[in-house]
Amino acid sequence: MTVTSTATDTPSPLPERLADATRDETSLRRFLHGLPGVDQVGVEQRAAGLGTRSIKKAAKRWAIDTAISMVDLTTLEGADTRGKVRALAAKAKLPDPEHPDTPRVAAVCVYPDLVATAVEALDGTGIGVASVATAFPSGRSSREIKLADVKLAVDAGASEVDMVIDRGAFLEGRYGQVFEEIQAIKAACGQAHLKVILETGELATYDNVRRASWLALLAGGDFIKTSTGKVSPAATLPVTHVMLQAVHDWHQVTGELRGVKPAGGIRTTKDAIKYLVAVHEVAGPPWLDPHLFRFGASSLLNDLLLQRRTQLDGHYSGPDYVTVD
Amino acid sequence: MPDSPFEYAPAPESRDIANLKPAYRPFINGEFADGGGEPLKSVNPATEEVLAEVSTASKSDVDTAVKAARRAYEKTWGRMPGAERAKYIFRLARLIQERARELAVLESLDNGKPIKESRDSDIPTAAAHFFYHAGWADKLDYAGYGPDPRPLGVAGQVIPWNFPLLMLAWKIAPALATGNTVVLKPAETTPLTALVFAEICQQAELPPGVVNILPGAGDIGAELVGHPDVNKIAFTGSTEVGKLIQRTVAGTPKKLTLELGGKAANVVFDDAPLDQAVEGIVNGIFFNQGHVCCAGSRLLVQESIVDEVLAKLRYRVSTLRIGDPLDKNTDIGAINSREQLTKIQELVDSGDTEGARRWTSPCPVPERGFFFAPTVFSDVQQSMRIAREEIFGPVLSVLTFRTPEEAVTKANNTPYGLSAGIWTEKGSRILWMANRLRAGVVWANTFNRFDPAAPFGGYQESGFGREGGRTGLEAYLDV
Numbered sequence: 001m002t003v004t005s006t007a008t009d010t011p012s013p014l015p016e017r018l019a020d021a022t023r024d025e026t027s028l029r030r031f032l033h034g035l036p037g038v039d040q041v042g043v044e045q046r047a048a049g050l051g052t053r054s055i056k057k058a059a060k061r062w063a064i065d066t067a068i069s070m071v072d073l074t075t076l077e078g079a080d081t082r083g084k085v086r087a088l089a090a091k092a093k094l095p096d097p098e099h100p101d102t103p104r105v106a107a108v109c110v111y112p113d114l115v116a117t118a119v120e121a122l123d124g125t126g127i128g129v130a131s132v133a134t135a136f137p138s139g140r141s142s143r144e145i146k147l148a149d150v151k152l153a154v155d156a157g158a159s160e161v162d163m164v165i166d167r168g169a170f171l172e173g174r175y176g177q178v179f180e181e182i183q184a185i186k187a188a189c190g191q192a193h194l195k196v197i198l199e200t201g202e203l204a205t206y207d208n209v210r211r212a213s214w215l216a217l218l219a220g221g222d223f224i225k226t227s228t229g230k231v232s233p234a235a236t237l238p239v240t241h242v243m244l245q246a247v248h249d250w251h252q253v254t255g256e257l258r259g260v261k262p263a264g265g266i267r268t269t270k271d272a273i274k275y276l277v278a279v280h281e282v283a284g285p286p287w288l289d290p291h292l293f294r295f296g297a298s299s300l301l302n303d304l305l306l307q308r309r310t311q312l313d314g315h316y317s318g319p320d321y322v323t324v325d
Numbered sequence: 326m327p328d329s330p331f332e333y334a335p336a337p338e339s340r341d342i343a344n345l346k347p348a349y350r351p352f353i354n355g356e357f358a359d360g361g362g363e364p365l366k367s368v369n370p371a372t373e374e375v376l377a378e379v380s381t382a383s384k385s386d387v388d389t390a391v392k393a394a395r396r397a398y399e400k401t402w403g404r405m406p407g408a409e410r411a412k413y414i415f416r417l418a419r420l421i422q423e424r425a426r427e428l429a430v431l432e433s434l435d436n437g438k439p440i441k442e443s444r445d446s447d448i449p450t451a452a453a454h455f456f457y458h459a460g461w462a463d464k465l466d467y468a469g470y471g472p473d474p475r476p477l478g479v480a481g482q483v484i485p486w487n488f489p490l491l492m493l494a495w496k497i498a499p500a501l502a503t504g505n506t507v508v509l510k511p512a513e514t515t516p517l518t519a520l521v522f523a524e525i526c527q528q529a530e531l532p533p534g535v536v537n538i539l540p541g542a543g544d545i546g547a548e549l550v551g552h553p554d555v556n557k558i559a560f561t562g563s564t565e566v567g568k569l570i571q572r573t574v575a576g577t578p579k580k581l582t583l584e585l586g587g588k589a590a591n592v593v594f595d596d597a598p599l600d601q602a603v604e605g606i607v608n609g610i611f612f613n614q615g616h617v618c619c620a621g622s623r624l625l626v627q628e629s630i631v632d633e634v635l636a637k638l639r640y641r642v643s644t645l646r647i648g649d650p651l652d653k654n655t656d657i658g659a660i661n662s663r664e665q666l667t668k669i670q671e672l673v674d675s676g677d678t679e680g681a682r683r684w685t686s687p688c689p690v691p692e693r694g695f696f697f698a699p700t701v702f703s704d705v706q707q708s709m710r711i712a713r714e715e716i717f718g719p720v721l722s723v724l725t726f727r728t729p730e731e732a733v734t735k736a737n738n739t740p741y742g743l744s745a746g747i748w749t750e751k752g753s754r755i756l757w758m759a760n761r762l763r764a765g766v767v768w769a770n771t772f773n774r775f776d777p778a779a780p781f782g783g784y785q786e787s788g789f790g791r792e793g794g795r796t797g798l799e800a801y802l803d804v
Contacts, residue, residue, distance in 0.1 A: 037750045039770050042601025052441070053654055056334030063331065245600050252636065280331050281644050288331055 014218075015253055022218055025176035032175060035214060038206035038242055047237040050281055051274045060273070064308045065103050067272040067300075068095060070290045072130055072160075072261070074109040074298045076137075076229065082117045085110055087325040089121035096305045096322065099312065105301065106290040107160055111136070112153040119157035130160035130195070134185060137199075137228035139164035143181060150188045160193040161185070162296075164228060165212065167202045175215060182219035195261055195294075196221035200239045201231040209239055213246035223259035229296065234264025237274060244283040247292075257286065263296025269307040272300060337651040338440050343431040349516065350380045351540055352523035354393035355533025360386050362541050367517055370437035371650050371659040371694040379516050382539035387508070387548045390537040394479040394506040395554055397534030403476055403504050407463035414462060414501055416529040418455030421448065421494075424525065428518055432490055433650040435517045437659030437695070438613050440651050450775055451494035454793070457777035458502035461798060465503060468795055470804040476504030477580055477803055478556035481549040483570075484519075485562045486512035486661050487616035487717075493519050495792050496559050497536060498777075503801040505557065508537045510549055512562075514662050516540035547573070555579060557801065561618070564715075564741075564786045582790025582800045584618065584782060586715040587743030589764065590736035591621030591772060592726075595630045597748035598770065603637045606721070609746060609772035611645060611699055614657055615719040616665075618787070619744035621772050623712060625732055628725045635703055635723065642699050643686050657719060660695040669697055669718035676702050676711040681722070707738060715741070729754065733761045742784030746772045765791070 013019065021031035055063050073092050075084055088108055096102040107128030108118050118129045131153035135141035141149075150161055163185050169177045186194050196216035200209050216224045224243050227234035240262045247258045260283070266272060272295060279287045287293050302322045310316045349367075351360040361383030366375045382390070402410070421428065428451075429444040438447070466472050480500045484492040489511060500507050511519035523538045539545055543566070550558050550570050557580045560570050564585040574581045591609050593602050609621025626634050650658035660666045677683055681702040690696045697718055705712050705722040712722050726732040736745055745764040747755050759767040765782045768774060775781070780791035790800050 036597065036599035039598035039601035041771065042598065042604050046601075046604050053333050054336035055331075056336070059332050059334055066331075242600075248640075276331065284640075285331065 018218065018253065022179065028175045028179060029173065032211040032214060035210055038210050040206055043206055043238045043241055047241050047278065050277050051237065053277045055273050055277070061308070061311050063273050063276050064269060064304055064311065066288060067269070067276060067295065068304050068308070069103040069106060070294050071105040071301050071304070072107045072109045072263075072294050072296050073105045073301060074229070074263075074296055076109070076111060076132060080111060080114060082114065084325075085114045085117045086121050089118055091301070091323060091325045092122065092127050093125050095301060096308070099309065102305065102308065106294055109162065109296065112149055112156065112158070115153050115156035115158045128159045128193075129157060130162055131158040132162045132164075132228070134163040136162070136164055137230040139166050140168070143184065146181070147184065147188050150185055154188065154190055154192050158192055160195060161189050162195040162197055162225060164197040164199060165216070167199055170203070170208070170212060170215075179215055179219045182216055182221055186220040193222045194220070195223035195225045195259075197225045197228055197263075199228055199231055200226045200236075201233045206238070206242050209242045210246060213243050214250075217246065217250050217258055221258070223261050223294065225261040225263055225296065227262075227264040227296075229264035235262030235266055235296075237278060240275060241278055241282055244278060244287070247287070248283045257292055259292040259294065260287070261294040261296055266295055266297050267299050268303050272304065333646070333654045335649070336653045337649060338430050338433075338653070340430060340434060340651065342426050343434055344427055345376060345431065345434065348378045348380065349520045349540070351382050351386060352520065352526070352536070352538040353386065353390045354537065355527065355531070357523070360539070360541070362386070362545065365513060365540070365542070367435055367514065368662075369434050370661050371691070373694055376434055377517065379520070379540050381541040382510075382545050384545070384548045386539060387545060387552060390508045390539055391479055391481070391549075391552050391554050393534035394508050394537055397532055398476075398478055398506040401532040402501075402506050402535045403478070405504070407465060407504075410501065410504065411459045411462035413529055413531055414455055414459035414498065417525060417531070418452050418459060420525045420528055421452040421455060421522075424521070425449070425452070428490060428521060430651065431521060432518050433658070435515050436486065436489060437650050437661055439655040439658040441653050441655070442613060447488055447491045450777070451491045454491075454494040454498040454777045458498035462502040465798070465802070468798050470799065470802055474503075474802040474804055477801060478505060479554060480505045480507050480557040480559060480801065481552065481555040482507060482509040482559045483546040483549065483562065484509065484511055486515040487613060487618070489515040490518040490522065492561050493522055495561070499792065499797050500559075500801050501535065503798055505801050506535045508539060508549060508555070510539050510541055510546050513540075513542045550574065557581075559790075559800065560584070567788055580800065582782070582792070583788035584790070584792065585786060585788040586741055587618045587620065587783065587787050588623055588713065588715050588739045588741045589619055589621045589744040589746070590623045590625050590739070590762075591746035592625045592732050592736055592748065592758065593627065593630070593634060594729075594732075594747075594749035594751070594754065595627040596750045598750060599630070599634065599637060601770065602748040603634065603641050605746060605748065605770070605772040606638060607641055607645070610721045611642070611657055611719050612773050614660055614697070616661060616717055617773065619766060619773070619781075621744070621746050622716060622721060623739075624721055624723045625726050625735055626723060627732075628727050631703075631723070631725050635701075638701060639684055642701060643688065645686060645688060645699055647688050647696060647698060648691055657699060660697050660718060663695055665717065666695045666697060669716055669720060672711060672714060672716045673700060673720055676705070676709065676722070679709045679711070681705045681709055681711060707735065713739065729758065733758060737761075737763050740786040743782075743787035744768065
């Protein structure tokens, strides 16, 4: 699964109502605060309800393969080395050596200084190289440094950039600043896809998640992403519901397809399938595609591989039968 | 979603769990015995197959049952200390929990409701009603009706087919907790779980005659209501039958509570949490195929957001899955009977004729069985039948309003008044509206939530009296 096209390749003018929303700080605030609220009890109930759909047999095999193809295989540790990245790249290319027909993951996600290593290791495979730029994970630095961070990643060949928004500015209500920063980074990305990390655990309310989602979409983010993985709670099903609803609504208004990426804490196939059910029913079937939905995860892949084998072989093989990278 | 490769696998509960028997019999004075009435066949509305033959009560069986209940009231149950009664009622509650899966599957087979509703809502709430009322049995002195409030005697109870076991629990639990004995007639099309409940009464070693269950049609209900030795009538069902009962009971010393039809307004303001409001609208009207007397069947949307709400609603409704009630992926099950299906069809046709705009979910509908695809009427006016009459099916009528005053006026412009919903982020408006809506229950930013501690009942043609909570005890006490 390669990332070949982006929804914003050919930017079409926004409908008047949305174009007007970004005219100045005041209209932006008015627009974001004019969005319908999110009722906590209701969204959590809906998320729990959808979690009980039964996915079995052919549909389960399809779901596992689709989920594998949606994984952004991630390593974001201070201790990351080139060797670790090369190992991850090898896993991305051939997730299960005993079952070479296993789909490849969507991308490998690393820090900017390791992008070159990842690009080299994945050369010619079509697997994306994503990089967390913009003073990840806190985002607490100057605009110049954030842009330089992005430039470092993009110059080294990253095809996808995962930026973090300035949560401080967002929580202070300086939406214009957040908006401009996303725009500036989008411009700095060039051809690279931009995933905007909202860090929903720090935004605290579902209302904020919805506002931040729209803010990121208005500013041109190709994806909205829940978390850095460094803050708890990271991705949750109800938060992802709110974000899927936002891209669905965005599509209704603009005709554009934008993506969603939950990240952090999704470790099991069972969980991943619950997310796919939400994608299917909240955003809609077109989003069941790595171009529009990703999992940011490091340990999820192995569970998906184990479950895939269980489906194919008829028995569970155990964690020693998949590689640890 | 027909084009998606992401098909949910059928996950049906096994019908064997229901322990379905070929024949069921009335339960009188602690024993199952053949009734003298014409036997009836209980049909699975999802397949139209006959589930079981049910022996029904005759008029003389009604008399036998009332006599048994009277004896039990005078000799054992009425004079038993509350703490002792509580033990029995707790035992009933626990046995319902123990047999929950069996009851859920049987309920879905007999009624057509989706298993996820019978399993997650009906049966647990029924058990909760017994638990809640068991707690009251020895505390009646503190219920606010003076020291030592007395039971009424024999309660005659008639319940509908939409929530067979849950309505039984609503009726029997408070009656037993307050020291009354019971003769209950379940609905003609859904008698099975009530007769399994009779088995549970035996299992709990409830003294004979305390609970009597008489399957049968309306004539048996009428006989029970008219019986001179019954002290209290509790009825849940149609307004039409409710009026008949009220005429019969008028002038007698019998106490009466009626829980009848509804045409609830679900009011959505422009500042509502729209996505959750849409969920609430769906839950309000499509829960239990719309066979809910408090269903939010009249959606009142502020004019400024009606297009947005309708677009979201149609998208959401098109994802509802209709089909095998025993499949846990099913959102909407079968209409309870052919008769009801015909009635829904007739009212929907009137909506077409009167010029409302009809939208029907494109979901695939099973060929066999009684099914009706979720339907939303927009451009509905107050004067239309679909805005005034209870449809009792998965059919929503959408009207609009401009101001909060108009919302109140339109919401109250109905002969009914069982429930209402308000969707707004503004707390002060919720309180303002709730004070003005003539409805027994007003939900705010949610719909169709039930709790044994919350009284439930109606205004005007939706009946009178309350069930549940401290208030609900009054209906079974001499106060």
